[in-house]
Amino acid sequence: MTPQPFRIAAIPADGIGQEVTAAGQKVLDAVAKNSDGAFAFEWTEFPWGSDYYAEHGVMMADDGLDQLRDFDAIYFGAVGWPSVPDHISLWGLRLAICQGFDQWANVRPVHFLPGITSPLRKADDTKLEWIVVRENSEGEYAGLGGRNLGARGHGGEVAVQSSLFTEVGCERIIRFAFDIARTRDRRKLSSVTKSNAQQYGMVLWDDVFKRVAKDYPDVETESVLVDAMAAKFVLKPEELSVVVASNLNADILSDLGSALAGSLGLASSANYNPERRFPSMFEPVHGSAPDIAGQGISNPIGAIASAGLMLEHFGLTAEAENLARAIRATTAAGVLPRDLGGSATTDEVTDAVIEFLKI
Numbered sequence: 001m002t003p004q005p006f007r008i009a010a011i012p013a014d015g016i017g018q019e020v021t022a023a024g025q026k027v028l029d030a031v032a033k034n035s036d037g038a039f040a041f042e043w044t045e046f047p048w049g050s051d052y053y054a055e056h057g058v059m060m061a062d063d064g065l066d067q068l069r070d071f072d073a074i075y076f077g078a079v080g081w082p083s084v085p086d087h088i089s090l091w092g093l094r095l096a097i098c099q100g101f102d103q104w105a106n107v108r109p110v111h112f113l114p115g116i117t118s119p120l121r122k123a124d125d126t127k128l129e130w131i132v133v134r135e136n137s138e139g140e141y142a143g144l145g146g147r148n149l150g151a152r153g154h155g156g157e158v159a160v161q162s163s164l165f166t167e168v169g170c171e172r173i174i175r176f177a178f179d180i181a182r183t184r185d186r187r188k189l190s191s192v193t194k195s196n197a198q199q200y201g202m203v204l205w206d207d208v209f210k211r212v213a214k215d216y217p218d219v220e221t222e223s224v225l226v227d228a229m230a231a232k233f234v235l236k237p238e239e240l241s242v243v244v245a246s247n248l249n250a251d252i253l254s255d256l257g258s259a260l261a262g263s264l265g266l267a268s269s270a271n272y273n274p275e276r277r278f279p280s281m282f283e284p285v286h287g288s289a290p291d292i293a294g295q296g297i298s299n300p301i302g303a304i305a306s307a308g309l310m311l312e313h314f315g316l317t318a319e320a321e322n323l324a325r326a327i328r329a330t331t332a333a334g335v336l337p338r339d340l341g342g343s344a345t346t347d348e349v350t351d352a353v354i355e356f357l358k359i
């Protein structure tokens, strides 16, 4: 009997999101084909994003979350286009899904791949590997604040942007990160805040971290200020294993990590609803890159690696490992897109990964 396919909602959205999600879908379909019918993927594509906004005045359908609710996972591209203010496109689509489906844990691995020159230029670059865990539901992305509209245009405008840190929110992401740290060769968790300056929410975070750490005596811990952690990413990356930080800090640090690995185009991510009440969402970390969109030269590796995280989420661990190996084989063979100094097109990189799946 043929098993039920995994039902995936694809939202390519804007710019290079279109090309890289097509690449990831092609790779996953090849993974399914190689399984000889053991499993399959059924894709449903949603046309949401900035073009949809131009036509409908909203980034996604009003009942969008209801349309997505029963899928096994969401595969997302990128959001953002010059015709729509960035805060409208981000809140109208990506954050609407992350927050609407309580995807409170965003996991962003930083992988150093063979064949890529890292700006770190360390002899043993390819051994470097760490995971950034981003709090994905509150913190600096709580959406709290306002603008003093009355004074707009007169030079006296005031805006307030508040962060929200709850004990429940801090504790669940810190425990989530500890649980990941426990599974790794190096059992270490670095907690990142700016609690010397942010004296309420981030001190709460630090206090929760100290309390929760007592339940994980087997995991080495450190608390590091975000500026010092940025320096550590560059100067002592071999000391990192799992790094947990608030929504904004982890977003910035994970971009730094992938840039150090060679390009933002390499970075994969998963937005988990760990309770599995709602679908989780898998997406490359990068944005829509309007400057190169539609030219077929974008780097699909971040999107393909995110599809690998989705395989793991479905329990297809061997397939996920094989895909990670195929990605390494592709870069080691020098099939590199332009952001990595090569000349391979999006399709050529994708096809190389598919070929290496079989070898």
Ligand code: GGG
Pocket: 076, 077, 078, 079, 080, 090, 094, 251, 283, 284, 285, 286, 287, 288
């Ligand atoms: N694929 C990720 C994406 O589209 N990101 C767009 C973006 O601007 N993100 C900012 C954020 O989520 O903090």
